[in-house]
Amino acid sequence: MTASTDVRRLRIHVLRYNPAEPEKAARIQTYELDEAEGMTLFIVLSELREKHDPSLQFDFVCRAGVCGSCGMVVNGQPGLACRTLTAELPADITLAPLPTFELIGDLSVNTGKWMREMTERLEAWVHAKQQEVDLRRHEEHMDPDLADEVYELDRCIECGCCVAACGTAHMRTDFVGAVGLNKVARFSLDPRDGRTDADMYELVGNDDGVFGCMSLLACNDLCPKELPLQSQIAYLRRRMAKQA
Ligand code: SF4
Numbered sequence: 552m553t554a555s556t557d558v559r560r561l562r563i564h565v566l567r568y569n570p571a572e573p574e575k576a577a578r579i580q581t582y583e584l585d586e587a588e589g590m591t592l593f594i595v596l597s598e599l600r601e602k603h604d605p606s607l608q609f610d611f612v613c614r615a616g617v618c619g620s621c622g623m624v625v626n627g628q629p630g631l632a633c634r635t636l637t638a639e640l641p642a643d644i645t646l647a648p649l650p651t652f653e654l655i656g657d658l659s660v661n662t663g664k665w666m667r668e669m670t671e672r673l674e675a676w677v678h679a680k681q682q683e684v685d686l687r688r689h690e691e692h693m694d695p696d697l698a699d700e701v702y703e704l705d706r707c708i709e710c711g712c713c714v715a716a717c718g719t720a721h722m723r724t725d726f727v728g729a730v731g732l733n734k735v736a737r738f739s740l741d742p743r744d745g746r747t748d749a750d751m752y753e754l755v756g757n758d759d760g761v762f763g764c765m766s767l768l769a770c771n772d773l774c775p776k777e778l779p780l781q782s783q784i785a786y787l788r789r790r791m792a793k794q795a
């Protein structure tokens with residue numbers, strides 16, 4: 552049996568810049584390696600760092616599309632590197648850090664800081680109704696269909712791809728992005744949350760919130776968890792418009 556000779560040679564072009572070394576200008580660095588079966592960009596970057604360049608910066612934790620830490624721009628589109636197979640890409644692959652977020656270095660960005668600030672601004676946690684604070688009472692039963700709907704929106708992994716893909720977020724640094732609007736929609740659905748639409752309007756009834764969204768829909772198209780962002784933003788906009 553003869554070995555297969557049609558292994559692709561991949562050329563990985565990485566945007567390199569380290570803010571801690573401002574004297575070194577940003578540059579594209581190209582690496583080459585042979586493609587392997589089932590290869591993801593996580594495997595590519597790990598191999599490059601191990602065998603070619605230990606200084607290459609990027610983030611991975613779970614390698615399974617769960618932690619949200621490996622978002623980057625792959626050939627112009629935000630996505631999760633650990634879930635992106637090289638087989639789905641051309642042999643030339645360009646990688647850049649997610650825009651909008653603070654750059655740590657090369658492909659590593661501080662999405663955590665952005666998400667924390669957004670979460671605090673939107674108070675994105677259940678504001679329990681008074682009677683549920685009383686631990687002697689049982690929690691209200693939630694309709695299973697509604698629980699499914701809430702669970703669906705809770706699948707957000709805060710990867711930042713929707714923010715990086717959004718033209719509004721690039722222009723307005725305080726825009727809460729689809730991730731923030733999804734959170735508000737999620738808590739406004741939750742029957743355990745005592746906040747009214749008027750309370751939600753205080754949070755997102757403005758140009759940094761739902762009225763800033765220009766329906767560009769890249770968030771919906773590129774969310775790696777395929778959350779129904781388009782319908783949630785439209786739903787929230789309708790509810791908030793009634794409060795205006
Ligand atoms: Fe990522 Fe989707 Fe959540 Fe945006 S809504 S942060 S793209 S999982």
Ligand code: F3S
Pocket residue numbers: 716717718719720728729763764765766767768769770771784
């Ligand atoms: Fe941005 Fe999505 Fe609205 S891409 S403009 S948040 S529909």
Ligand code: FES
Pocket residue numbers: 610611612613614615616617618619620621622631632633634
């Ligand atoms: Fe966790 Fe990619 S490494 S989502």
